[in-house]
Amino acid sequence: MTPLDILSSAGTGLGAGLALIIAIGAQNAFVLRQGLRGEHVGLVVLVCMLSDAVLIAAGIFGIGEVLRAVPAVVVVIRLAGAAFLLAYGVLAAKRALRPGTLTAGAEQGALGRKAVLATALTLTWLNPHVYLDTVLLLGTLANQHGGLRWWFGAGAVLGSVLWFSALGFGARLLRQIFARPGAWRVLDGVIAVVMVLLAVRMAFAF
Incomplete structure (x- = not known):
């Protein structure tokens, strides 16, 4: 095992993790919404990062192979x-x-810390899609690296950290745009279309 091997496995894990995480999903939509509204962003980002780390580790431990069996x-x-x-x-x-129904204005009311925490945990742990992607797929890819599988996992976790941090804390750069209710409607329209397409794809093909 050379430093180049370690770097290669970690880099592959980083790329695979980002490829799966960046796709628009319920969890990402919530992180983006909280970032735009500036409500408990750090809490949401932390929950998502830690949850991904646990799920990726579970996949590497072999739970993904158990599911596949x-x-x-x-x-x-x-x-x-x-x-x-x-x-x-x-x-x-x-x-x-x-x-x-949703704007960046205060008139919509801020979600409490407990409500935000509950929503973030629900959208992560009660979303069956995450078990297929993060546990089964990433776990399978990681275990193909043999003794370097944990370096692959470390790269995937790093991808999660980078993505959720950028999405949550970087969303403030778009707040001026989303000060208009129409922008929220467009965002939710796009999310709705993507969610339905993903649902159809998941239901009829794997």
């Missing part, structure tokens, strides 16, 4: 994930179709 479980997770994404897409569509 029981096809029926994977099917159930896949269908549950499709339902989860579809439901989130419907909620986003309702917000997009109702002017004023």
Whole structure:
């Protein structure tokens, strides 16, 4: 095991992690929304990063292989994930179709710390999609690196740290744009379309 081998595995993990995390999802949408509103951003980012680290570690420990060995479980997770994404897409569509349901203004009311924490945990741990991507897929890719699998995992965790930090704390750069209710409606419209497409893809193909 040479430093170059370690760097290569970590770099591959970083790329794989970012490729899976960056795709628009319910968790990312929530992080972005909290970043734009400036509400408990650090808490949300921390929850997402730590959760990803635990899930990636679980995949490397072999839980992903256990899931793959029981096809029926994977099917159930896949269908549950499709339902989860579809439901989130419907909620986003309702917000997009109702002017004023979400803006960056204070009139919408700030979510309390407990509510934000509960939502972040729910969108992470009760989202079946995360078990397919983070545990099963990343875990499988990591274990293909043999003795370097934990360096691959470290790279994937770094990708999570970089992405959620950029998404949550960088969102403030867009606050001026999202001061207009119309911008929120466009964002939620895009999220709704993407969620529905992902739900369909997950339901009929894996």
